[in-house]
Amino acid sequence: xxxxxxxxxxxxxxxxxxxxxxxxxxxxxxxxxxxxxxxxxxxxxxxxxxxxxxxxxxxxxxxxxxxxxxxxxxxxxxxxxxxxxxxxxxxxxxxxxxxxxxxxxxxxxxxxxxxxxxxxxxxxxxxxxxxxxxxxxxxxxxxxxxxxxxx
Numbered sequence: 001x002x003x004x005x006x007x008x009x010x011x012x013x014x015x016x017x018x019x020x021x022x023x024x025x026x027x028x029x030x031x032x033x034x035x036x037x038x039x040x041x042x043x044x045x046x047x048x049x050x051x052x053x054x055x056x057x058x059x060x061x062x063x064x065x066x067x068x069x070x071x072x073x074x075x076x077x078x079x080x081x082x083x084x085x086x087x088x089x090x091x092x093x094x095x096x097x098x099x100x101x102x103x104x105x106x107x108x109x110x111x112x113x114x115x116x117x118x119x120x121x122x123x124x125x126x127x128x129x130x131x132x133x134x135x136x137x138x139x140x141x142x143x144x145x146x147x148x149x150x151x
Contacts, residue, residue: 047096047097047138047139048138048139049094049139049140049141050131050133050138050139050140050141051140051141052140053131053132053133053138053140054132054133054134055131055132055133056131056140056142057095057099057128057129057130057131057140057142058128058129059125059128059129060126060127060128060129069125070121070146073121073124074117074121074146074148075117076117076148076150077113077114077116077117079113080111080113080114080148081150083111084150085110085111085113085114085148086110086148086149086150087110087111087114087147087148088108088110088145088146088147088148089106089108089109089110089114089115089118089145089146089148090106090107090108090143090144090145090146091104091105091106091107091118091119091122091143091144091145091146092104092105092106092107092141092142092143092144093105093122093141093142093144094139094140094141094142095128095130095131095139095140095142096130096139097130097136097137097138097139098127098130098137099127099128099129099130100127101122101123101125101127101128104119104122104123105119106118106119107143110148114148117148118146118148121146122144122146
């Protein structure tokens with residue numbers, strides 16, 4: 001019989017594998033050629049928000065550290081576990097030209113409990129290395145898939 005710790009480890013491994021797969025399929029938002037400013041503007045600074053730039057923003061330490069951060073930070077909601085709720089939540093947010101995260105919102109929802117946890121974790125992320133366009137730091141829209149899986 002597996003202990004609660006073993007179940008949590010299995011769940012964390014599944015989340016990590018799901019995030020790695022999703023990260024490899026990441027360019028959900030990069031459909032065009034070159035930098036494309038959105039008509040959307042960041043609420044805080046009224047700056048243009050890009051979809052794609054010369055250099056994309058990066059989590060401190062890179063993709064592997066983003067996965068580690070998610071594994072450490074995500075706490076599978078107890079009620080969602082009891083109900084057996086699983087799925088992939090897509091969160092869109094803006095990485096500002098200062099690297100700060102803002103405007104997080106759910107693009108594809110699974111369950112209110114999982115959606116809330118995904119937003120909580122995204123909003124708790126440290127500042128990123130900002131994206132660059134023509135050598136200048138710019139705000140960019142980023143989509144992060146977060147997979148919630150149980151065994």
